[in-house]
Amino acid sequence: MNSARLATAWALFQGLLIEALPFLLIGVLISAAARWFAPGGQWLRQLPSHPVLGPLSGAALGFALPACECGNVPVARQLLVGGAPLGAALGFLFAAPVLNPIVLASTWAAFPNQPWLLLARPLGAVLVAVGLALLLRLVPEAELLQADLLAERRLALPLSEVSLLERRGGVLGGGALTAAPGRPRRPSLAELFRHGGNEFLQLALLLVLGCLLAALVQTFVPRSWLLAVGGAPTLSILALMLLALVVSVCSSVDAFLALSFAAQVTPGALLAFLLLGPVIDLKLVGLLGLLLRPRGLLLTIAGAGLLVLLIGQWINLWRL
Amino acid sequence: MNPLPLRPPLPQRAALQRGLLLALWALVLLRSSADGRLDLLLRAAFHPLVALAGLLLLLLALVQLRLGLVDAAAASERASRRQGLLLLVTAAFTVAAMALPPAPSFAELAGQRPRDDTAQEDLSFVLPPAQRSLTDWVRLLRSQPDPDLFAGDPVRISGFVLPMAGEPPQIARLLVRCCLADAAPVGLPVRWPGPPPPADQWLRLEGRMAVASGVDGRQLVVLPSRIELIARPARPLEP
Numbered sequence: 231m232n233s234a235r236l237a238t239a240w241a242l243f244q245g246l247l248i249e250a251l252p253f254l255l256i257g258v259l260i261s262a263a264a265r266w267f268a269p270g271g272q273w274l275r276q277l278p279s280h281p282v283l284g285p286l287s288g289a290a291l292g293f294a295l296p297a298c299e300c301g302n303v304p305v306a307r308q309l310l311v312g313g314a315p316l317g318a319a320l321g322f323l324f325a326a327p328v329l330n331p332i333v334l335a336s337t338w339a340a341f342p343n344q345p346w347l348l349l350a351r352p353l354g355a356v357l358v359a360v361g362l363a364l365l366l367r368l369v370p371e372a373e374l375l376q377a378d379l380l381a382e383r384r385l386a387l388p389l390s391e392v393s394l395l396e397r398r399g400g401v402l403g404g405g406a407l408t409a410a411p412g413r414p415r416r417p418s419l420a421e422l423f424r425h426g427g428n429e430f431l432q433l434a435l436l437l438v439l440g441c442l443l444a445a446l447v448q449t450f451v452p453r454s455w456l457l458a459v460g461g462a463p464t465l466s467i468l469a470l471m472l473l474a475l476v477v478s479v480c481s482s483v484d485a486f487l488a489l490s491f492a493a494q495v496t497p498g499a500l501l502a503f504l505l506l507g508p509v510i511d512l513k514l515v516g517l518l519g520l521l522l523r524p525r526g527l528l529l530t531i532a533g534a535g536l537l538v539l540l541i542g543q544w545i546n547l548w549r550l
Numbered sequence: 551m552n553p554l555p556l557r558p559p560l561p562q563r564a565a566l567q568r569g570l571l572l573a574l575w576a577l578v579l580l581r582s583s584a585d586g587r588l589d590l591l592l593r594a595a596f597h598p599l600v601a602l603a604g605l606l607l608l609l610l611a612l613v614q615l616r617l618g619l620v621d622a623a624a625a626s627e628r629a630s631r632r633q634g635l636l637l638l639v640t641a642a643f644t645v646a647a648m649a650l651p652p653a654p655s656f657a658e659l660a661g662q663r664p665r666d667d668t669a670q671e672d673l674s675f676v677l678p679p680a681q682r683s684l685t686d687w688v689r690l691l692r693s694q695p696d697p698d699l700f701a702g703d704p705v706r707i708s709g710f711v712l713p714m715a716g717e718p719p720q721i722a723r724l725l726v727r728c729c730l731a732d733a734a735p736v737g738l739p740v741r742w743p744g745p746p747p748p749a750d751q752w753l754r755l756e757g758r759m760a761v762a763s764g765v766d767g768r769q770l771v772v773l774p775s776r777i778e779l780i781a782r783p784a785r786p787l788e789p
Contacts, residue, residue, distance in 0.1 A: 234655035239651030242659075243593035245730035250602035251575070253597075259606075420617050420624045422566075427568040427614055430607075431636060434575060438643055448731060452662035480730050486727035490666055493736075522683075529715055 243392045243445035246513060247438060250300045253480060254433055261308040262426040264477070265417055274314035275386075285321025285363035288314070289356050292326025297510050299327040299398035300437065303517040310379060310521070313386035316371060317437045323521070324534075325359035327481040327508035328352060337504070338484035341492070347423060347501065350545065354505045365533045366526060374526040376519075436516030444478035444512040450539055451476065457494055463510055463550060466499035467542035470533060474506040478513035492511025498546035502538045511535045556626045564629040565618030568638050572611035572646040579604030587651050589785045592729045606757060656710045656724055656786070657749040660735035664696035666725045667786050679759075686725050688736040697761045697770040705772050708754040708780060710748050712737050715763070719746045721772065726787040733787065739764060739771040747779070752786075754778040 267272070276485035278284050288309070294307060310316070329352055341347045366374060377384070417425070445481065453473065455550055459465040480488055484507050510518070510531055518527055560566060583601040584633050592600070617624035629637075666688075678688060679700070684707040691700070712722035712735060722737035738756065740746075741762065747753060757774035764771070 234658045237652075240650060241591065241654035242730050244582075244587070244647065244652050248579065248588070248600055249592055249596060249729040251579060252599045255603050255606060299665075300677045310590040418623075420621050423610065423613055423617060424565065424568070424624065424627070427572060427610065430610075431568065431571050431575075435636060435639060444731070449662075454662065454664050457664050477731055479728050483728035483732070487732040489727075489776070494664065 279315035284317030287319035288321025289320030328355035440513035498542035502542035560765030576607035666734035
């Protein structure tokens with residue numbers, strides 16, 4: 231095997247990883263701060279559980295938490311552990327990487343002459359997030375979320391929201407309970423550091439695997455192959471979606487990357503690249519695997535792909 | 551009164567292992583910030599963020615180590631087999647990252663990437679020709695594609711040798727917006743006086759611009775009067 235190519239893959243891997251680690255740390259710190267300032271997460275349970283309003287409220291939280299997608303995973307996990315409605319947490323997970331001030335500003339800086347894109351990117355991100363949240367709601371939580379996350383989440387939920395078979399405590403035959411048991415206790419600093427440390431270390435290792443995969447695919451699949459179909463309406467969207475999966479750059483800078491090939495591709499493909507990357511890419515697969523079971527992960531990939539393809543097609547019909 | 555929990559031996563304390571793991575990650579980020587490898591991997595705007603994250607991780611590591619030694623609850627937590635495995639894998643990776651610094655082939659990387667197509671309408675125009683960098687020249691030519699406007703202008707640029715399919719190698723640079731993953735090449739054709747240097751070799755060229763017939767019709771080429779082999783610059787990536 232070509233040693234120059236392997237050396238390049240190793241450098242790409244280090245670049246991706248070292249760029250993503252600070253954002254992962256920011257996410258873990260936000261998550262720890264949420265545990266400290268809002269123990270038990272009562273305010274999270276006040277978020278709407280309506281199928282559409284829930285994801286919208288979760289998406290809106292992105293404005294307050296300016297991290298890109300790696301940092302969003304630990305925060306979304308904390309939302310789920312705190313008992314936030316599933317739709318709100320998923321809305322945050324999928325839309326917040328786009329709906330935050332840094333990403334919107336970088337999109338504007340990269341494409342100041344394309345006002346339609348500045349509107350279409352956040353709107354498209356909300357559509358994808360609501361669509362994915364509606365899709366994933368069809369799967370029971372027990373089959374969607376990872377077991378350890380689910381166990382922590384059930385501790386925060388009122389008993390009335392946990393089925394009898396899933397309860398580990400409470401009184402069988404008692405009246406309907408509406409409040410979470412007991413007053414939530416603020417974790418000790420030692421507990422906070424233990425939880426935050428474990429979370430960072432686990433996510434960092436998953437990030438290593440994701441970056442390794444992304445670097446290898448990028449090195450051995452020439453990017454020019456994907457851009458060769460730039461002018462074909464549907465193929466260009468599919469190619470740019472594949473590129474977004476492979477390239478795995480964070481959402482705060484992907485607009486600048488898109489700028490470098492914007493002239494070679496259709497507008498729908500450009501938007502598809504900017505919408506899909508923040509939801510799913512090779513670097514993120516491992517991280518999302520910490521929240522979702524394989525079935526949920528596959529549904530996310532398929533659902534996001536389909537929604538982004540439809541949005542891209544519609545944009546091409548409008549702009550071409 | 552609860553009896554004090556039994557403390558496992560130091561190597562088996564979970565908090566100490568966690569502290570060690572966090573310290574290893576801190577080492578990767580701080581070492582990368584100190585040894586200049588970030589210049590090869592990331593755009594300069596991100597460098598302070600990496601160093602800050604390294605310092606924060608080091609602080610968190612020290613807190614964990616202290617907890618593992620003095621805090622009764624933390625010191626009595628025994629590390630699981632899973633955490634031991636995590637320690638081994640992370641240690642192996644961090645040692646590899648330290649022992650094998652990145653040494654990418656820019657020609658290899660640029661060969662698989664599409665050209666950067668952005669034109670810039672800023673200060674490049676007011677720079678005298680001999681002060682324009684390679685990137686300035688490429689962007690200027692995109693804004694003003696008529697080659698005759700620049701024929702005879704003096705050129706003083708540096709870059710690496712980028713092999714081209716079916717034509718002589720160009721002198722090129724990599725533009726990076728975030729990290730090496732989004733690097734896109736820009737290059738200028740050169741009329742080499744003899745056999746062209748090998749791929750990836752860094753050069754400083756002095757000479758003049760000339761008009762020649764190329765694959766895409768009339769184009770501007772660098773006519774070097776002096777070619778100097780140079781080492782890769784400390785900051786080889788351009789914004």
